[in-house]
Amino acid sequence: MSADVLEILSDVQIVSRHYYYSELGPRWSVLAQPEGLASFHILSKGTGVCRLWPGGEQHSLSPGGLVLLPHGDRHLMCDSETTPPEPLAEFLERTQPPAGEVVRALSEGQPDAVMVCGIFEVTGFRYHPVFRRLPRFIHQQQDLKDSTSWLRVLLEQVETEVRALRPGYQAILSKLFDVIFCQILRSWFSQPASQSTGWLAAFHDPRLSSALRLIHRQPGEPWTVASLANAACMSRSQFAQRFQEVVGTSPVAYLGEWRLWRSYQALRQGQRSLSQVARDYGFSCESALARAMRRDLGLNPSEIRRSPLTKGLITV
Amino acid sequence: MSHLAVDLKPGRIDSILDQLRTSGRTYYYVEFASPWGVDLAGGEGAAFHSVEQGKAYFRGQDGPWLELEKGDLVLVGPGVAHSLAEQPRAHCMPLEQLASVCVPSPHRATFLCGEGQSAVATMLCSLFDFVDPAGRALLAAMLGRGGFQVFRAAQLEVALSELLWTIARISYSRQSETGPVIDRLLDVVMRLLMRQWLQSIPQARLAGFLVIQDPDLARLLTQLESDPFAPWTLEKMAKAASLSRSRLAERFAFFTDLSPGEFLRMCRLEWVFREQPSKSKLEELLKQANLNAPHFIRTLKRYQQIMRAEV
Numbered sequence: 001m002s003a004d005v006l007e008i009l010s011d012v013q014i015v016s017r018h019y020y021y022s023e024l025g026p027r028w029s030v031l032a033q034p035e036g037l038a039s040f041h042i043l044s045k046g047t048g049v050c051r052l053w054p055g056g057e058q059h060s061l062s063p064g065g066l067v068l069l070p071h072g073d074r075h076l077m078c079d080s081e082t083t084p085p086e087p088l089a090e091f092l093e094r095t096q097p098p099a100g101e102v103v104r105a106l107s108e109g110q111p112d113a114v115m116v117c118g119i120f121e122v123t124g125f126r127y128h129p130v131f132r133r134l135p136r137f138i139h140q141q142q143d144l145k146d147s148t149s150w151l152r153v154l155l156e157q158v159e160t161e162v163r164a165l166r167p168g169y170q171a172i173l174s175k176l177f178d179v180i181f182c183q184i185l186r187s188w189f190s191q192p193a194s195q196s197t198g199w200l201a202a203f204h205d206p207r208l209s210s211a212l213r214l215i216h217r218q219p220g221e222p223w224t225v226a227s228l229a230n231a232a233c234m235s236r237s238q239f240a241q242r243f244q245e246v247v248g249t250s251p252v253a254y255l256g257e258w259r260l261w262r263s264y265q266a267l268r269q270g271q272r273s274l275s276q277v278a279r280d281y282g283f284s285c286e287s288a289l290a291r292a293m294r295r296d297l298g299l300n301p302s303e304i305r306r307s308p309l310t311k312g313l314i315t316v
Numbered sequence: 317m318s319h320l321a322v323d324l325k326p327g328r329i330d331s332i333l334d335q336l337r338t339s340g341r342t343y344y345y346v347e348f349a350s351p352w353g354v355d356l357a358g359g360e361g362a363a364f365h366s367v368e369q370g371k372a373y374f375r376g377q378d379g380p381w382l383e384l385e386k387g388d389l390v391l392v393g394p395g396v397a398h399s400l401a402e403q404p405r406a407h408c409m410p411l412e413q414l415a416s417v418c419v420p421s422p423h424r425a426t427f428l429c430g431e432g433q434s435a436v437a438t439m440l441c442s443l444f445d446f447v448d449p450a451g452r453a454l455l456a457a458m459l460g461r462g463g464f465q466v467f468r469a470a471q472l473e474v475a476l477s478e479l480l481w482t483i484a485r486i487s488y489s490r491q492s493e494t495g496p497v498i499d500r501l502l503d504v505v506m507r508l509l510m511r512q513w514l515q516s517i518p519q520a521r522l523a524g525f526l527v528i529q530d531p532d533l534a535r536l537l538t539q540l541e542s543d544p545f546a547p548w549t550l551e552k553m554a555k556a557a558s559l560s561r562s563r564l565a566e567r568f569a570f571f572t573d574l575s576p577g578e579f580l581r582m583c584r585l586e587w588v589f590r591e592q593p594s595k596s597k598l599e600e601l602l603k604q605a606n607l608n609a610p611h612f613i614r615t616l617k618r619y620q621q622i623m624r625a626e627v
Contacts, residue, residue, distance in 0.1 A: 009495075009496040010495075010496055012496065148485060150482055150486070150497075153478050153479065153481075153482045156475070156478070157475045157478070157479065157504075160475055166511070166515075167328075167329040167330075167511070167514075167515070168329035168330050168332075168333045168507070168511040168514070169330075170327065170330045171329070171330040171331075171332075171333035171334050171507055172333065172504060172507050172508060172511065175500060175503050175504045175507060176504055178500050178503075179497060179500040179501055179504060182496050182497050182500055183497045186496070186497055
């Protein structure tokens with residue numbers, strides 16, 4: 001299974017990121033609306049609450065607590081529900097980070113809470129058949145007192161860079177935040193909760209996994225439910241039912257999503273023509289691909305090609 | 317004369333470090349049992365070896381054996397054959413041969429073992445390349461003519477040691493799906509090493525690394541470095557970079573804060589500072605370049621003062 005998860009994690013192509021190291025006073029409450037961007041928050045000191053806004057799932061955070069919001073939902077980070085919320089833009093304007101990304105919102109003396117936050121634009125995150133199925137809210141708790149904690153090592157390094165602001169700190173911080181983001185995703189994929197249903201659960205199922213692998217590795221083949229069922233050594237109806245139960249969608253719909261994702265990636269890379277991409281990923285013609293993109297992604301192929309993000313793409 | 321001491325804009329070091337994006341990485345968390353020795357042919361990629369436990373000896377291409385202790389790190393450039401062993405002049409077997417008697421891990425990190433029963437040295441090794449040619453060029457500049465550099469544990473930033481230890485621990489634990497995480501950690505390690513080195517060299521030398529970011533200017537730089545005292549003109553430099561004169565000037569201003577002429581002078585001063593040609597040879601070069609010798613030598617003396625002060 002690991003090769004498949006590695007392949008998926010390797011699809012994480014970060015194109016831009018903002019990061020904040022915030023030293024906070026006794027009362028703080030920030031309302032963030034990352035507008036479709038993935039974001040994470042890690043509390044390294046103090047306590048706080050993170051919840052979807054307005055009203056929704058919430059988690060209390062203590063040192064080592066982290067939340068990842070993969071789909072850019074609006075959310076509140078605060079010391080307590082009683083503190084009036086302040087929009088992120090106003091918070092940043094008020095605190096005026098002196099070094100671009102370092103936020104100090106202190107009354108006096110030592111901070112009551114320290115929070116490390118990252119906001120990421122990841123290529124096609126919302127179109128990816130696996131990432132689009134991530135929950136709206138991922139919460140993890142790490143033990144920062146554990147000397148072997150990966151998070152402790154990374155947070156200490158972030159703090160060192162932020163405090164020293166030595167030349168080159170932005171290049172180093174940006175990469176450290178990439179590591180943290182990727183590690184949160186990896187940790188989540190390795191948790192039992194993520195493996196009970198969905199794509200990972202399908203990879204735990206020896207029969208479904210062989211069909212899934214064929215879809216991932218040869219998306220351009222003219223697969224049918226019958227041929228995939230045959231690869232899974234199941235009857236057509238059993239396979240279709242089991243796939244729907246575990247993955248949450250039909251085999252044909254999943255195949256369509258995967259083909260669209262690969263087509264999206266190929267167009268972003270800009271090295272193949274639309275007709276070539278359509279042929280490579282199992283669409284009958286370029287207009288069929290264009291129609292599918294408009295219908296399912298809400299994008300024209302030309303919009304994907306024109307996207308300014310291709311240059312400077314950070315690929316694993 | 318204003319640019320003899322380069323005053324870099326904030327973010328210039330960031331732009332250099334941003335080019336260090338590694339690719340094609342392979343990791344080995346290796347436990348060596350006595351007696352052991354391994355030869356690594358100079359492949360296309362670079363390599364690093366970090367001693368986690370015990371000690372080891374390293375030899376670059378036909379060079380002397382150097383002792384590596386716990387926490388030391390050696391970085392080796394592409395194409396540089398090298399050896400690692402328990403003792404100087406120990407029998408070394410090719411990596412491919414050693415690999416054939418090792419226990420492979422199901423994950424990306426691989427556990428290897430020597431001939432004995434218990435490990436006497438533990439090392440984290442990685443083979444890698446860079447996404448951009450500029451990354452390779454930067455590494456070559458950092459490693460110098462020998463093609464490798466040893467970083468002693470005491471010289472390394474604490475963070476670097478901790479990150480190397482984290483990579484080793486993740487490799488050793490054989491947790492699944494760690495490849496993308498370790499790959500990114502390696503990028504951090506490379507950036508920290510490069511920054512440490514950039515901060516140890518004279519500021520004036522940094523200008524040369526800034527032009528590597530642009531493929532056209534990098535092509536020109538190669539030609540300037542191979543023959544800095546050719547009678548270069550703005551037209552010839554623009555032609556070598558396949559750019560118009562105005563575009564050339566724009567690019568230099570964007571990447572280095574210098575004009576093409578100022579950059580050429582920096583290359584020439586740097587070459588003389590580094591190569592230390594004889595007086596007659598220098599006079600010959602200045603004549604070849606149509607330069608005013610007394611003026612150049614006065615400038616050179618100031619440049620040498622600045623460089624020595626920074627070093």
